[in-house]
Amino acid sequence: MLALVVTVPGSEVEVASDMLWALGVMAVEERAVDVDRSETDDGLVELWTTMGDDPHQVARAAEGFPSRWRWHTIEVDESVAGEWRRHAVPSWITPDLVVVPAWVEEPDQPGITVVRIEPGSTFGLGDHPTTVLTLRAVSGVLWPDATVLDIGxxxxxxxxxAALLGASYVEAIDVAAAAVPTTEANAELNGVAAKIAVSNRPLAEVEGTFDVVCANILAPVLIDLADHLRRVTSPSGVLVLSGVLEGAHDHVLDALAPMQVVDRLHREGWAALVLRH
Ligand SMILES: C[S@@+](CC[C@H](N)C(=O)[O-])C[C@H]1O[C@@H](n2cnc3c(N)ncnc32)[C@H](O)[C@@H]1O
Incomplete structure (x- = not known):
């Protein structure tokens, strides 16, 4: 398995971790670097993570790092990299909606919707604050038989x-190759494969409009996609965005004008925004 190691000054650990999370990683481990402190006044920290085994995809993601950060990839033993799986627990999204790691036993309970997820090398175990916020917001705005577009x-x-909560049809897209087979397998696992179409189609090529559009992606990507996000949200529809930081997302909203924010949800410094035309 390919690990990505990003070396950053201690003062930039938080911003670097946020950037890695928003790029779609599932776990980030911090390791202090034992180097001559004269190199930097606040110590270097290595952030270890994985972004799948395609070195080109990793290199593309790393193009967005500030040039002062150093990064390299390294082959690691999969059993060590998979240690986090032993600690994975269900994530409650609302009192009646829970995301459960596929290998964790969680008995069915009446009235509780359970989403079982095997993330493989993709993002989305359900425990990241942005995932919790986005799914919570989607569950709040969804109506029976609504159509949904999940971007990223x-x-x-x-x-x-969304499919388990009653959406009639869901289109799911992602730029990462691994997202397609992983989403298809998880849709099958949850008995909703017939309702979900998954592809690597770019948003620019998605036609028509959807009742609910959701995108939990880094702010610069949301800004790049803004024209299409507006286009694919039906006139009476709802756009749910996350992957943005609480108190630092006005530039995202500016890009989406004249759509208006009708709700904001916050958790651990992250925000989800609910917009309408
Ligand atoms: C933070 S993860 C979100 C995963 C999942 N939707 C969730 O909420 O847990 C962001 C995802 O967006 C994908 N992504 C990044 N840029 C994209 C783009 N321009 N179009 C579609 N997907 C993109 C990444 O590959 C990654 O899988």
Whole structure:
């Protein structure tokens, strides 16, 4: 398995971790670097993560890092990289909606919707604050038989949650190759494969409009996609965005004008925004 190691000054650990999370990683481990402190006044920290095994995809993601950060990839033993799986627990999205790691036993309970997810090498175990916020917001605005577009589906957690909650049809897209088979397998696992179409189709090529559009992606990507996000949200529809930081997302809203924010949800410094035309 390919690990990505990003070396940053200690003062930039938080911003670097946020950037990695928003790029779609599932876990980030911090390791202090034992180097001559004269190199930097606040110590260097290595952030270890994985972004799948395609070195070109990793290199493309790393193009967005500031040039002062150093990064390299390294082959690691999969059993060590998979240690986090032993600690994975269900994530409650609302009192009646829970995302459960596929290998964790969670008995069915009446009235509780359970989304079972095997993320593989994709993002979306359901525990990241932005996933929780997006799925919570989607569950709040969804109506029976609504159509849904999930942009940046990762493991498919949002698409599958929407399908289980009553959406009639869900289109799920992602630029990452691994997201397609992973979302398809998770849709099958949850018995909603017939309702979900998954592909690597770019948003620019998605035709028509959807009742609910969700995108949990880094702010610069949301800004790049803004014209299409407006286009694919039906006139009476709802756009749910996350992957943006609480108190630092006005530039995203500016790009989406004249759509208006009708709700904001916050958790651990992250925000989800609910917009309408
Ligand atoms: C933070 S993850 C979100 C995964 C999942 N939807 C969730 O909420 O847990 C962001 C996902 O967006 C994908 N992505 C990034 N840029 C994209 C783009 N321009 N179009 C579609 N997907 C994109 C990444 O590959 C990644 O899977």
């Amino acid at each position: 589906c990762g493991s498919g957690v949002l698409a599958i949650g």
